[in-house]
Amino acid sequence: MAECGREALSLLEAARSRYESLQISDDVFGESGDDSSDNPFYSTSDDSNSDNNTPGSCGDERRTSEVCCSQLGPPGSLSNTQAEEEGWSDAVRDITIPSCKDTCGPTQKMPATASTVDFFQLFVPDNVIQNMVTQTNMYARKYQERFGSDDGWHSVTVPEMKAFLGFVFSTSVHRCESVLSIWSSGFFANKSIAPKMSQARFEKILKYFHVVAFRSSHSSQGLYKIQPFLDSLQQSFSATFLPSQTQVLHEPLIDEDPVFITTCTERELRKRKKRKFSLWVRQCSSTGFICQIYVHLKEGPGPDGLDTLKNKPQLHSLVAKQLCQNLSGRNAIIFTGPSITSLHLFQEFEKQEIYCCGLLSSRKSDCTGLPQCMLGNMEAPQSRGQSRTKMKGNMSLICWYNKGNFRFLTNAYSPSKQGVIIKRKRGEIPCPLAVEAFAAHLSYICKYDDKYSKYFIFHKPNKTWQQVFWLTISMAINNAYILYKMSDAYLVKRYSRAQFGERLVKELLDLDDCTPSL
Numbered sequence: 001m002a003e004c005g006r007e008a009l010s011l012l013e014a015a016r017s018r019y020e021s022l023q024i025s026d027d028v029f030g031e032s033g034d035d036s037s038d039n040p041f042y043s044t045s046d047d048s049n050s051d052n053n054t055p056g057s058c059g060d061e062r063r064t065s066e067v068c069c070s071q072l073g074p075p076g077s078l079s080n081t082q083a084e085e086e087g088w089s090d091a092v093r094d095i096t097i098p099s100c101k102d103t104c105g106p107t108q109k110m111p112a113t114a115s116t117v118d119f120f121q122l123f124v125p126d127n128v129i130q131n132m133v134t135q136t137n138m139y140a141r142k143y144q145e146r147f148g149s150d151d152g153w154h155s156v157t158v159p160e161m162k163a164f165l166g167f168v169f170s171t172s173v174h175r176c177e178s179v180l181s182i183w184s185s186g187f188f189a190n191k192s193i194a195p196k197m198s199q200a201r202f203e204k205i206l207k208y209f210h211v212v213a214f215r216s217s218h219s220s221q222g223l224y225k226i227q228p229f230l231d232s233l234q235q236s237f238s239a240t241f242l243p244s245q246t247q248v249l250h251e252p253l254i255d256e257d258p259v260f261i262t263t264c265t266e267r268e269l270r271k272r273k274k275r276k277f278s279l280w281v282r283q284c285s286s287t288g289f290i291c292q293i294y295v296h297l298k299e300g301p302g303p304d305g306l307d308t309l310k311n312k313p314q315l316h317s318l319v320a321k322q323l324c325q326n327l328s329g330r331n332a333i334i335f336t337g338p339s340i341t342s343l344h345l346f347q348e349f350e351k352q353e354i355y356c357c358g359l360l361s362s363r364k365s366d367c368t369g370l371p372q373c374m375l376g377n378m379e380a381p382q383s384r385g386q387s388r389t390k391m392k393g394n395m396s397l398i399c400w401y402n403k404g405n406f407r408f409l410t411n412a413y414s415p416s417k418q419g420v421i422i423k424r425k426r427g428e429i430p431c432p433l434a435v436e437a438f439a440a441h442l443s444y445i446c447k448y449d450d451k452y453s454k455y456f457i458f459h460k461p462n463k464t465w466q467q468v469f470w471l472t473i474s475m476a477i478n479n480a481y482i483l484y485k486m487s488d489a490y491l492v493k494r495y496s497r498a499q500f501g502e503r504l505v506k507e508l509l510d511l512d513d514c515t516p517s518l
Helices: 001-020 057-073 082-085 116-120 126-147 158-174 179-183 199-208 227-240 258-263 266-271 305-313 312-325 343-351 433-454 464-484 499-509
Strands: 246-250 275-282 290-297 332-336 354-360 387-392 395-401 405-410 418-423 425-431
Touching: 116 464, 126 158, 126 199, 126 227, 158 179, 158 199, 158 425, 158 464, 158 499, 179 199, 227 290, 227 464, 246 312, 246 433, 258 266, 275 312, 290 312, 290 464, 312 343, 332 433, 343 354, 343 395, 343 405, 354 433, 387 425, 395 425, 395 433, 405 433, 418 433, 425 433, 464 499
Parallel strands: 246 332, 332 354
Antiparallel strands: 246 275, 275 290, 354 405, 387 395, 395 405, 418 425
């Protein structure tokens, strides 16, 4: 028993050592325990692979798809003869990726006395809040000119707008579905902040709240009501933080809270409107900092509506290009999922000194220009950890077996260099370094998403622009906390993410006692 314990401990230490060697910051939020189950190295599933990872899919359909792919190959893929003519070869060679040209971290040093509002206002400064005040008052005035005066309304002020934001932010700390429950006598009542504003006044501000009151003559796209705010937020993300060399393109976890769904009545569920947008981010995989956001509307004009993107993976490359437009010449390494991974996109990025490592799926990825022999399943049985590789220039197509075939396309890691996946029960599983790096960085982002989902704003408006607004505000608060943890202010008062959120609420409400109670 003691020997097993020592072996498990040595495996854990080995995993942590590999984890640190990949330059991933462990425990962003400082709330994990000592249990190694939170280590992303243990999150790689044995029961999924790059072609069969869709929950609920039919086994017969998967087998039929595999047979078709093995016989015909995915659309655009190359036969053996064509692959050889295009330069794909079994001979592998080392490649060298230049180091990152930027130093990861905040771009400005915050003093040890900096408050939570100081960090929040790196992304939402006073001039942005003042604009919300102006636009809200303008909308209220025009609304009443059209529909009649509202005797209970008077112009909102900057302190009131900050308090309004604070009340909404409190739903992320206390996890209440309705912000109005603050003034109730129920479980989610909050008598410590309720006296700062009456419920009637809050509802009036909520009724007229706007970031952009009216469409300009030059704006035709659906997010015009918050586009200036999104642009401002994007600029502040870029200006306040330099990401590490390794970054991930993905859709963050923004689905409904499962606890709320299970407690919701059928009538409340019917009243909920299905989300009409998809949001993609470029995220630093060393810290979790969200560097850039990109929003797609289902009913958006043009060919890149969300409904189109779901069926045409090549259009996802347009999303990737938008998210990576500021990375040219920085030697960044980008990790991507199957819907983005494609040879053409990776080659285009390489010309801009952006290097990639992506999971490949014969059903979800654009397989144009890739050898068919690497995309089908091998007839001969394979052993765990076995891999095969083909190269074309600096591009490697790797097929790695671990209770299923996982395929990776990369020009960021040398195919001859070996890594290891460390499993608690099975020990070390050999793999190419690209596979280890992908598993570690993507698992870290999944870990970040799990923690992020606990702190998104629970206020659920029906209007799409408001949903996007509160979601991106939640991301800004998480980014503010990351900067706080990297500053001298964290050495003075080591707030957890929940305590940081509560302190921010109290400072926005200008409460005298700003000490977190959590």
